[in-house]
Amino acid sequence: MIKDFEYYLPKATEQALTLFSKNSAYKAGGIDLLDLLKENIVSYDSIINLSGIDSLDFIDTEIDLKIGAGVSIQKIADSQPIQKYCPALSESASEIATPHIRNIATLGGNLCQKPRCWYFRSKDFDCSRKGGKVCFAIDGENKYHSIYGNQDGCAFVNPSGMATVLTALNARLQILTKKEIKTINLRDFYYLPAEKLTCEHKLNDGEILLSVTVEKENLLRKNYYCKIKEKQSSDWPIAEICIIGGINSLGNFENVSIVLGSAAPIPWRMIKEEKKLEGLQATTKYIGNVVESSFSDANPLRDNAYKVKLFRTLLYRGLCSIAGLESER
Ligand SMILES: Cc1cc2nc3c(=O)[nH]c(=O)nc-3n(C[C@H](O)[C@H](O)[C@H](O)COP(=O)(O)OP(=O)(O)OC[C@H]3O[C@@H](n4cnc5c(N)ncnc54)[C@H](O)[C@@H]3O)c2cc1C
Known part of the structure; x- marks a missing residue:
């Protein structure tokens, strides 16, 4: 059973920011978030659905390549300028999941999704990533786990195909906070377990990923x-x-x-x-x-x-x- 929650569908990012309170979560396509809710791995008092915010849904190729966080993975795969200038990005998008999922899942959600480790995703394992003491993958079933960065108490692999390509392209993220729009290089966005064990990335509570930019020179x-x-x-x-x-x-x-x-x-x-x-x-x-x-x-x-x-x-x-x-x- 999913715990009851308040549900909001704001039309603007500023409104979403204001609606965010102590135990809230943003939802984009919901592919990852709803899985985690249904498995009772996470629970929230309120869910703020970003999919009604039009300003997050754009692909701009005028100067650099700038993609809104709310753009679907399928749109990235189908974009002709992206196919032309950066086939790696459109190929990666077209390889993600199934057509149905690609139509719903967004760039922002893909970059911010949680680990796919089966121990993390099971309520039966109080693993280190969920605040427990043990990474069960280190001595357990680890066929799909990491070969690097796994010596500090957690062996999951980053699940985002978009992140692989956008990190190689040295992309920058634009993030809306209560005070400003800040920029983080994607290469600095994720935490290694040694830096922070129970958190994947550097978005603080309530911050909204607005867009991702790749400089033309890299494209x-x-x-x-x-x-x-x-x-x-x-x-x-x-x-x-x-x-x-x-x-x-x-x-x-x-x-x-x-x-x-x-x-x-x-x-x-x-x-x-x-x-x-x-x-x-x-x-x-x-x-x-x-x-x-x-x-x-x-x-x-x-x-x-x-x-x-x-x-x-x-x-x-x-x-x-x-x-x-x-x-x-
Ligand atoms: C069967 C299956 C196969 C898959 N295969 C692949 C694969 O091969 N490669 C791959 O890369 N992925 C794969 N995925 C994962 C899928 O691509 C992601 O779950 C999806 O992209 C998440 O996007 P979403 O918009 O649904 O995110 P959501 O589930 O809505 O959100 C995910 C997280 O991101 C946060 N978030 C989303 N948007 C924002 C924003 N703008 N600002 C701040 N926070 C935000 C949410 O709060 C949440 O924590 C697969 C998934 C399934 C179910």
Whole structure:
């Protein structure tokens, strides 16, 4: 049984902000929020539905790419400018869940959804993420859990496919607070368990995610996205990668940004590999060398060492694609 709650449908973000009180939650598409309510993992005194706020539903490509937090995942997948300038973003959107879910789920909700770890989602496990003492995934069923960032008491993976691509694109978030509109870089938005164990991101209570901006300069770089699923029809990723980057006139890698999804509790940047690639000649030999030396710092759990192999293949294929080379793997 879901606990009774007050329900509000404001027409403007300022009104939503005012309606928010001590134990309230915002709802966008409700795909994640309603699941959590039905499972009694969360309960609230009031729910404020943001889906009646038109100002959150826009895609603007005039200067940079700016997407309102209320835009549906399907709209992102279908947007022609996004398909043209950033196929990685539209591919990632079109790979999320099912058509029905994509039509309802929003960008804001996708970025702010809670962990999909089965221990977190079950009332039977008082896990560390819910304030308990133990992460049951560390020694339990951890086939789908993290290989990075899992040594500080929680091993879930960040569930957002949009976050993987938008982190690689170095996107910025515009957030409405009671005092101002502030900007946070998506790369700084999520907490690792070591920083905060029971909270995923840096939105404070009541703050509203308004929009996400990607600078045109980043959109114009080459991009690669791939999601590996256990089944071909709609499924969560078991490994996901986005690479944004360029090749300079000498044929060397330049400004490469690599982000893994389903690898860690945050979109996982491969900063060491990015540095190794800077100025490196883009040949299959050099790419192979970088890939061979990667993932030595990963910490796979009992059931998920297979992810390291998958990620190595994705990294190799992605870098070859950015370099315009045929992948041999
Ligand atoms: C079967 C299934 C398969 C899925 N597969 C994938 C997948 O492959 N990849 C993937 O990325 N996702 C996947 N998802 C997750 C799905 O994409 C998310 O649940 C959905 O995007 C959430 O969006 P929503 O608008 O429904 O959010 P809601 O459920 O409404 O909200 C989620 C959270 O975000 C907060 N929130 C929402 N909007 C705002 C805002 N503007 N400001 C402040 N806070 C806000 C809410 O308060 C809530 O905490 C899957 C889900 C299901 C059920």
